[in-house]
Amino acid sequence: MALLQIAEPGQSAAPHHHKLAAGIDLGTTNSLVAAVRSGQAGTLSNAAGVDMIPSVVRYGPERTDVGQAAVTAAAADASNTIFSIKRLMGKGYAETQPLAELLPYQLVDQGGLAAVATREGVKNPVEVSAEILATLADTASQVLGGELNGVVITVPAYFDDAQRQATKDAAKLAGLNVLRLLNEPTAAALAYGLDSGQEGVIAVYDLGGGTFDISILRLKRGVFEVLATGGDSALGGDDFDQLIVGWLQQQTGQQKLSHTGRRQYLTVARKLKEQLTDNESADYGFTADEQAHSGSLTRAEFDKLCSALVKKTIRSCRQVLRDADLTPDEVAKVVMVGGSTRVPLVRQLVGEFFATEPLTSIDPDKVVALGAAIQANVLVGNKAEHETLLLDVIPLSLGLETMGGLTEKVIPRNTVIPVARAQEFTTFKDGQTAMAIHVLQGERELVEDCRSLARFELRGIPPMPAGGAHIKVTFQVDADGLLSVSAEEKSTGVAAGIQVKPSYGLTDDQVAAMISGSMQHARQDMQQRLLREQQVEADRVLEAVGAALTQDGVLLEPDELAEIKSALTTLAQVRQQEDTAAIKAAIEHTNTLTDDFAARRMDKSIRQALQGHKVDEV
Amino acid sequence: MNYFQLFDLPASFELDLTELGSRYLALQRKFHPDNYAAASNRDRLMSVQQTANINDAYHSLKQPLLRAEHLLALRGLKISHEQRSFTDPVFLMQQMELREQLEEISSSDNPDDAIMAVEQQLQQQRKVLLKQLAAALEANTAEQNQQAAELVRKLKFFFKLQHELELIEQQIQD
Numbered sequence A: 001m002a003l004l005q006i007a008e009p010g011q012s013a014a015p016h017h018h019k020l021a022a023g024i025d026l027g028t029t030n031s032l033v034a035a036v037r038s039g040q041a042g043t044l045s046n047a048a049g050v051d052m053i054p055s056v057v058r059y060g061p062e063r064t065d066v067g068q069a070a071v072t073a074a075a076a077d078a079s080n081t082i083f084s085i086k087r088l089m090g091k092g093y094a095e096t097q098p099l100a101e102l103l104p105y106q107l108v109d110q111g112g113l114a115a116v117a118t119r120e121g122v123k124n125p126v127e128v129s130a131e132i133l134a135t136l137a138d139t140a141s142q143v144l145g146g147e148l149n150g151v152v153i154t155v156p157a158y159f160d161d162a163q164r165q166a167t168k169d170a171a172k173l174a175g176l177n178v179l180r181l182l183n184e185p186t187a188a189a190l191a192y193g194l195d196s197g198q199e200g201v202i203a204v205y206d207l208g209g210g211t212f213d214i215s216i217l218r219l220k221r222g223v224f225e226v227l228a229t230g231g232d233s234a235l236g237g238d239d240f241d242q243l244i245v246g247w248l249q250q251q252t253g254q255q256k257l258s259h260t261g262r263r264q265y266l267t268v269a270r271k272l273k274e275q276l277t278d279n280e281s282a283d284y285g286f287t288a289d290e291q292a293h294s295g296s297l298t299r300a301e302f303d304k305l306c307s308a309l310v311k312k313t314i315r316s317c318r319q320v321l322r323d324a325d326l327t328p329d330e331v332a333k334v335v336m337v338g339g340s341t342r343v344p345l346v347r348q349l350v351g352e353f354f355a356t357e358p359l360t361s362i363d364p365d366k367v368v369a370l371g372a373a374i375q376a377n378v379l380v381g382n383k384a385e386h387e388t389l390l391l392d393v394i395p396l397s398l399g400l401e402t403m404g405g406l407t408e409k410v411i412p413r414n415t416v417i418p419v420a421r422a423q424e425f426t427t428f429k430d431g432q433t434a435m436a437i438h439v440l441q442g443e444r445e446l447v448e449d450c451r452s453l454a455r456f457e458l459r460g461i462p463p464m465p466a467g468g469a470h471i472k473v474t475f476q477v478d479a480d481g482l483l484s485v486s487a488e489e490k491s492t493g494v495a496a497g498i499q500v501k502p503s504y505g506l507t508d509d510q511v512a513a514m515i516s517g518s519m520q521h522a523r524q525d526m527q528q529r530l531l532r533e534q535q536v537e538a539d540r541v542l543e544a545v546g547a548a549l550t551q552d553g554v555l556l557e558p559d560e561l562a563e564i565k566s567a568l569t570t571l572a573q574v575r576q577q578e579d580t581a582a583i584k585a586a587i588e589h590t591n592t593l594t595d596d597f598a599a600r601r602m603d604k605s606i607r608q609a610l611q612g613h614k615v616d617e618v
Numbered sequence B: 001m002n003y004f005q006l007f008d009l010p011a012s013f014e015l016d017l018t019e020l021g022s023r024y025l026a027l028q029r030k031f032h033p034d035n036y037a038a039a040s041n042r043d044r045l046m047s048v049q050q051t052a053n054i055n056d057a058y059h060s061l062k063q064p065l066l067r068a069e070h071l072l073a074l075r076g077l078k079i080s081h082e083q084r085s086f087t088d089p090v091f092l093m094q095q096m097e098l099r100e101q102l103e104e105i106s107s108s109d110n111p112d113d114a115i116m117a118v119e120q121q122l123q124q125q126r127k128v129l130l131k132q133l134a135a136a137l138e139a140n141t142a143e144q145n146q147q148a149a150e151l152v153r154k155l156k157f158f159f160k161l162q163h164e165l166e167l168i169e170q171q172i173q174d
Helices: A068-074 A094-100 A125-144 A161-173 A184-196 A237-252 A259-275 A299-323 A344-354 A367-379 A508-520 A522-555 A558-575 A580-617 B017-031 B041-062 B064-074 B089-105 B111-139 B142-173
Strands: A021-026 A030-037 A040-043 A057-059 A064-066 A106-110 A113-118 A121-123 A150-155 A178-183 A200-207 A212-220 A223-232 A281-288 A291-298 A331-337 A389-393 A398-402 A406-411 A419-426 A435-441 A451-458 A470-477 A483-489 A495-499
Touching: A021 A125, A021 A184, A021 A367, A030 A125, A030 A367, A040 A367, A057 A068, A057 A125, A064 A068, A064 A125, A094 A106, A113 A125, A125 A161, A150 A161, A150 A184, A150 A367, A161 A178, A178 A184, A178 A367, A184 A200, A184 A212, A184 A331, A184 A367, A184 A389, A200 A299, A200 A344, A212 A299, A223 A299, A237 A259, A237 A291, A237 A299, A259 A281, A291 A299, A299 A344, A331 A344, A331 A367, A389 B017, A398 A419, A398 A470, A406 A419, A406 A470, A419 B041, A435 A470, A435 A483, A451 A483, A522 A558, A522 A580, A558 A580, B017 B041, B041 B064, B064 B111, B064 B142, B089 B111, B089 B142, B111 B142
Parallel strands: A021 A150, A150 A178, A200 A331, A223 A389
Antiparallel strands: A021 A030, A030 A040, A057 A064, A106 A113, A113 A121, A200 A212, A212 A223, A281 A291, A398 A406, A398 A435, A419 A470, A435 A451, A470 A483, A483 A495
């Protein structure tokens, strides 16, 4: 096989030719670039001596600024200064509308996708991100002394197909060769794992400014296997700040704040939070909206404030462990990522839950970029005997719509990719010749609660009795998480295929809401599911008995026939209502009434078969 | 596709899972798209397809029930996706009783104990059926294979009950 003859990384590179590779942490707020030099991963600083740059781009009248220079100009030129572009990656225009009010720049519709109107014309998120990536790559080229051969870019574990694709496109636009997109928590584990050579199950707890990710990985003989990922895309360090602001307002009695006053409170809150990392209590003294305040916040008080938030993250930890089929004591190491993991209560509760001291020796703001650098160095071919193998999973289940508006999962979330999986469906009606295929993404039971990815139709199914045709639907997800779907009728080979290229992705909120929703609404979901199942079952019974009456009605006495017909009428009526138990009872009643009829039909079939058989024997 | 062949393992129900795991990782290490980060599109595509096969094969051999199904399919008995009802009255009675127990959990005085009790029963039954399944598949006669298929069908019900039990447990915890 040709595949075997391909030179693998490590073999392909000439032994003494060191290739230049970098890892890039393209963050919502800040971005970093790192590389392995002399066997050691480290972040790379620009000419100003700074390694962490704000993820901000300003389209100025003369030139485009990226990073701190763009931030400095932001106040004077807000509508041309783009920040938080990561939140717009791979998003449809319509779904970014809730953000539009919060952003000082103007969002426009670019063929259904969200983009930004600037003095340099319409810029889409791919273009803006490309500016940031190009700036980081420049820094790397200057420090490393040459063009980069390849980069590894990190993305949140929850990023869907469209968002990952947009990130790759941005790199392409910046002229970078992407060796791989790497999940952020996974990169963090790499940074610790390779350095220490630990084996066992690792939890990566990533609490950033606005998002929370938890990943469970298994490390074994150089293989990093992602067992499960989860989290909450609307929970982060900013929430801690808000809680302190609320507490401050209670202390000062200053409930109504101007925009400036609010910002002053926020600055004080952040300072208090930082001081409480190393101190048991922190003092404040400030003036906001012409009122002066002073006092102090104790660690104990702060812990009380944020305990509910931290506990929420612990619940996510429990859920993701359940997905991975593990218990907390099976987790050997816990890696802490993100500035918010400096909060002592976070460290304490995470440590208690996993019954182990969390790893904090690497700067939680830089650990992701460092891990990406290590992986980039491996993939570009600089490690002669690389042992690292990273097995990734899909973050959200992929499924199909079935009868009654239910979702049938074809590939459950956290399945290792690449993956190809087939599912068979049968026709529902006699003589059915077409079947609509609706591809969905999400964890909920009902179609309306999942994200629609694509629809297509399989035509030309040979007419057969209900349940006669077998439709095989195959899902394939490649290593970058991109999905393709094909469908085929098994006996005739009638095929239909589509490439699922969603024009937009799920919003972070939707993703989080879908997953947490599937837990919070589990009970309601189950009840609705049971109802729909009974309704579908009722339709099947009505259809089957109806057909049987047409075919073999003569086998029934007139009074039996009348009784069955009346039962069918009742069933058809009850089916329209929402009473699961009543539908079930009506189905059972119909079944009982038709037991004899079914037995007689069976006898008839056997006789017919035997007749044919006997004819053969003669 | 013969998954046992893919891993070069004897087509048997008794399988050394550690060995399977290490062969799986060895194949992954060989074919994973990361190894082809710098290769041509075609080779990358081939690597994707190959790894998808390996993942699927591993998934199917790792779990006893799927492994039994695959083994039976190789012996000409396809039982996945079939619609078939049981005629064994003892089994049906047992299922109904277990189902009643499941339904009673949420209204019981001590749900945790009730869950434990059902779980123990399910485990016990699964263990017995899996042992019978192993013996039937080992014998590998036409009759024993039919028996094995029947055992797989029964085991599916037990795994389904286990899943429902876990859902109930989650609901109670929440």
